[in-house]
Amino acid sequence: MSDSLAGRMPGPPRNAAPAYGQSGSSANLADILERVLDKGVVIAGDIQINLLDIELLTIRLRLLVASVDKAKEMGIDWWEHDPSLSSRARPAHRSASPGGRREALAEENERLRAEVARLRAAGGLPEAEHTDAEHTDEDSGHGEAEAVPEGREERR
Amino acid sequence: MTTPSHVPAGVPAAAGDELTYVYAVGRDGPALRAVAPRLAGADGGPVRVIGADGLGALVSTVPADAFGESGLATQLEDLARLEAIARAHHSVIDAAFGEAPPILPMRLATVYLDDARVGAVLTRRHVHFRELLDRLENHVELGVKVYADPRAVVGTASVAATGTPAGQTPGAGAGRAYLRQRRAQQRGGRAAHRAAAEVAGRVAEVAGGVAVSRAVHRPQQGQLATHSGVNVANEAYLVPVEHADRLRQGWHALAEDEPRVSVEVTGPWAPYSFTVSAEAPEGGGNP
Numbered sequence: 277m278s279d280s281l282a283g284r285m286p287g288p289p290r291n292a293a294p295a296y297g298q299s300g301s302s303a304n305l306a307d308i309l310e311r312v313l314d315k316g317v318v319i320a321g322d323i324q325i326n327l328l329d330i331e332l333l334t335i336r337l338r339l340l341v342a343s344v345d346k347a348k349e350m351g352i353d354w355w356e357h358d359p360s361l362s363s364r365a366r367p368a369h370r371s372a373s374p375g376g377r378r379e380a381l382a383e384e385n386e387r388l389r390a391e392v393a394r395l396r397a398a399g400g401l402p403e404a405e406h407t408d409a410e411h412t413d414e415d416s417g418h419g420e421a422e423a424v425p426e427g428r429e430e431r432r
Numbered sequence: 433m434t435t436p437s438h439v440p441a442g443v444p445a446a447a448g449d450e451l452t453y454v455y456a457v458g459r460d461g462p463a464l465r466a467v468a469p470r471l472a473g474a475d476g477g478p479v480r481v482i483g484a485d486g487l488g489a490l491v492s493t494v495p496a497d498a499f500g501e502s503g504l505a506t507q508l509e510d511l512a513r514l515e516a517i518a519r520a521h522h523s524v525i526d527a528a529f530g531e532a533p534p535i536l537p538m539r540l541a542t543v544y545l546d547d548a549r550v551g552a553v554l555t556r557r558h559v560h561f562r563e564l565l566d567r568l569e570n571h572v573e574l575g576v577k578v579y580a581d582p583r584a585v586v587g588t589a590s591v592a593a594t595g596t597p598a599g600q601t602p603g604a605g606a607g608r609a610y611l612r613q614r615r616a617q618q619r620g621g622r623a624a625h626r627a628a629a630e631v632a633g634r635v636a637e638v639a640g641g642v643a644v645s646r647a648v649h650r651p652q653q654g655q656l657a658t659h660s661g662v663n664v665a666n667e668a669y670l671v672p673v674e675h676a677d678r679l680r681q682g683w684h685a686l687a688e689d690e691p692r693v694s695v696e697v698t699g700p701w702a703p704y705s706f707t708v709s710a711e712a713p714e715g716g717g718n719p
């Protein structure tokens with residue numbers, strides 16, 4: 277996807293000093309997007325574009341999962357359970373196999389988070405600022421495509 | 433064509449077909465002025481500097497039909513256009529950061545009616561912009577991601593977990609062997625995640641004496657997550673530029689002896705993740 281796009285980028289010359297400049301043209305798109313969409317100085321421009329809406333709906337649906345239809349084929353429907361994205365979000369709907377898998381993954385994620393927090397505490401480090409903690413639990417589970425068959429196997 | 437509904441009273445409307453897109457704010461000076469002409473903006477047009485109160489905004493002129501409210505919404509809904517704009521936006525910031533630091537990166541799609549409106553913002557916020565620039569001077573942002581790769585251990589885990597070399601189970605039956613291997617894989621996966629969580633915990637530890645600020649990003653996954661493993665931690669640190677290489681090495685060393693875990697360090701980035709206090713000068717800075 278990004279290969280075909282790369283040729284069309286308006287590429288500024290790369291003369292950056294090594295200490296500061298980095299690979300502007302080769303940087304990972306996900307790394308760039310999470311910075312230019314979520315971070316950076318926010319000043320109210322004259323053109324009001326609600327990046328939050330776009331970030332939540334378009335970006336999360338279209339970039340984090342391949343597409344809505346593809347995602348549903350794969351049994352991924354987390355946005356329907358994400359309170360910030362859908363009024364249909366409801367914890368009770370967990371008995372179907374994709375839901376059960378999600379729950380298992382969410383639990384595992386929860387455990388890992390607790391473990392990281394404990395390690396951080398042990399190291400005397402400050403708690404991470406979780407600006408989007410309510411999404412990350414769900415998000416994290418779905419990266420594990422290879423965990424899908426295992427989870428189902430266990431449940432049968 | 434796209435007329436913003438909230439043009440402040442008394443502000444003359446722009447020519448109507450052009451808008452001013454802002455990429456970054458830095459200190460106005462020869463370095464900023466020198467880098468601008470060599471850059472291309474979000475629409476491919478030339479980048480220039482608008483100066484006011486000692487600050488310089490890197491901007492380019494963009495067409496109102498594509499960068500007005502409806503035009504922007506349409507463009508950002510289109511992944512190909514979004515990528516093009518995001519990369520162009522980042523490229524301007526990255527080049528300016530490389531040659532004229534410190535630089536404050538603006539959020540994507542910061543658009544004004546005309547140059548005068550940009551100058552007015554610089555004037556109105558110059559105290560705060562200067563404070564941010566001073567704080568970020570000589571600092572870079574490094575990204576660090578920790579991945580668990582359960583597949584990296586499937587082979588060894590099945591041996592270790594069953595206590596039987598894989599080749600010596602012919603009589604056990606294919607089904608049982610399969611189930612045993614499955615369980616071993618699951619254990620291997622959990623072990624990889626535990627190992628990754630432990631490495632993730634040490635990332636902040638390693639940065640402890642060096643980094644001045646830290647931000648936590650959402651773990652990456654899905655279509656755009658190009659790494660083969662599972663991203664369990666995705667963080668950014670604000671680091672004095674002279675310590676960046678050492679910290680990078682320290683992070684890489686964390687997973688050197690751990691095949692189930694990989695650590696990816698990105699940057700140096702312009703300090704995207706450490707400018708959040710800009711909108712709320714009284715609200716305090718980063719943690």
